[in-house]
Amino acid sequence: MKYLLIPILIFLSCDSSPENTSNELKANMILSGMTLDEKIGQMAQINLTVIAKGPSKWKSSYPLVIDPKRAKKAIKDFKIGSIINTINGKALKPVNWRESISKIQNFAIDSTRAKIPVIYGIDGIHGATYAEGATMFPQQINIAASWNKQNAYNMAKVIAYETRAIGIPWNFSPILDLGIDPRFPRQFETFGEDPLLVGTLSRWMIRGFQGDKNDTSNKFKVASCLKHFVGYQAVISGKDRTPAYIPDNVLSEYHIEPFKEAIKDGAKTVMISSGLINGIPVHANYELIIKTLREKLGFEGVILSDWEDINKLHTRDKVAKNKKEAIKIAINSGIDMSMIPYDYEQFCRFLIELVKEGEVPLKRIDNAVLRILKLKFDLGLFDNPITDFNSYKDFGSKKHNELAYKAASESITLLKNKNDILPLKNNPSILVTGPNANTMRGLNGAWTYSWQGNLADEFAFDYNTIYESVSNTFGPSNVKFIPGVTYNEEGSYFEMKEVNIKKAVDEGRKSDIILLCLGENSYTEKPGDLNDLNIHKLQSKLARELSKTGKPIILIINSGRPRLITDFEPFMDGIINVYLPGNHGGDALADILSGKINPSGKLPYTYPAFPNSLLTYYYKSSEIQNNNQGAYDYVGEVKNLYDFGYGLSYSKFSYSNLTTNRKVYESLSDTIRINVELRNTSKVDGYEVVQLYSSDLFAEITPDVKRLRDFKRIFIKSGESKSVNFSLPINSLGYYNNRNEKVVEKGEFSILVNNLSSNILIK
16 A cells, blocks of 8 residues: 555646646545555644643743654654644744744655645634734624624634734634523624524635635635534533533524535534533534534535544543543544544554444545545645745734724624713813723733733733723823722632722712723633623622712723623613724724714624523513513513614614515515615714514414524715615525424514514415
8 A cells, every 4th residue: 555655646746737636636646545544643633732842742832842753753653634723822923833834844744654744723713813913803703793794704814814824724713603692601702692693704704714716725815614513602501511402493593504604605624512412412423413514514624623522522521431432433423633632642543443443434534534635735735835924924914903903993882872972072081990991801802812812911012902092092191090990810810809999989080081991801611601690799899889979981891791780780871892802992992982983883692681581682472571560471572781783873873664575475486675764864974784684473383583684784974865675585584393394484474674664474
């Protein structure tokens, strides 16, 4: 078998290869000459620290230096085909990345028999996470709040460019999880709670990552990775990596649908969820991975495990009696590549044994390796394994940062504006207070220069905190900063300490306006698990004490999820949700406060009012219960603090004349043509997000009260009217029944826009 290598390499090096030779054919030719251990190595993915100099495989010296001895063992001896992550969870200088990845690729090509380049992957969630000087966009939840597909495309395009610039061709993004639970520590990584919004923005991110034609060999593009398949955030406890119980039809209707559309658009890879559904770890779920993802959805790319999740089938989930059996279960269930990330020797040896013992078919190995090799060809790694770093002059450029600012400014959401207190007028004196007032960590959140985002203040010192931006905009002499309470950096991310509430209150009495910046410290995954969704009691205390001054208070919410503020919300004159707006969030907020920018963001999730009322907007009618005096009233609405899709503007808009082209439709191939009139009744030009919903009035399965069907972001000048049109295919009104079949039932539906409705009949 090994003697087939020479003609294969001659074929690959020949420039006269037929133009119609596909990457799959090239991959097959490589595969035919590989030994079993070479194949297994391609299925193994290790953490960068394993081959870096340092005290252990878990911790490295800084900056990064590749250890030749460790690299030889991993890449030459064990034929490892993929590497991920950074060292010590910390960003590196671009030159350090470039030199190190060049060494890795040279080592793989010069020191191994098969000469297959390594594929490097990274978590670039809202920027090139681990590259010093990279452009940091707002988090995905902000992009969703902008309801602007272009922002999703721009973010992905810039991330692709700057990730390739440091030599990395594979990005573990976008996140297609539904952010349906405000308790969950990764809601900010999502596009919110609605499947349509998630699916739409994810598809635009794929275009940004992979290009309009999915040509990932382009030196400015990367392979995307859809994650986490599937149902990852629909857990019972609200905590990361805990069990979910999801009926098949619910899984299909809400959670799988966004993946289905993204796969149609050519996403190259998928990462499997770390969770359990109905008692079965997804990494061990043949029905979901093979029958659904592969066969039903038609996904042909690489399926990747999440961090150490194959081992966890044994150590955590107890469905495998040992690690060897865990590998057998996961690989036979459809995992192509294992994010090991440390004990690669064990994985490789066990999998070789399993193949030789007949427990894992060689065909299963060949299918996985073929996909991995094809991905490497698709990325152009065989031709250009080392990046030409002179081609990336726009890394961290002004042009890229302007796109990040635009996304931040369009996402910030005005939730309350009592007596039109905003924008601020007459050059007021301002007290800026609260734990999130003077921190870049709070603005960025996790996946920013480090996994938990705790190094943002160290790396983003050139950008402005909220306090610095407000001071620059309104003048240092007009702006004072007193934190009141701060995060206790020596404890957990949520521990706080009181420092000077009395001083903040005293200064508040002297000020015209109080800007109260509350929220969360940065976090993600298990470190971000909560036991109490209420905002920290010291933050609540600060808000209540400041309310006693009698001065107008503008509350700035800076958090990755909606923390409960119901107790003191009535005392706030203005409320602005900035979510996690990135390095430019402070400047964007200051421009909204001053009126330079007219806010246009809309909530991509439901903002709850109470800890025992955590529902998405597409709840069932039975969840409307008014138990006053023992009565059960199913008429009305669930009481939230702020509803999904809500957001104010400095403009005022009115809707009228909602019409459909017909009232009766007799074919599933029909399309409903919808028109509504939108008018800007104010003196301020602005953007409005027009949202189209439908409601199935009666169905075999209790219907949701409504579902988002389309949206358009419209710019409309003062006094102007516009006619807004939608085309809604009848088959988009379908749902998955209790047999997990998608059906469109005959009957009456309501078409809803803003406060208007129009009924239609499907015969």
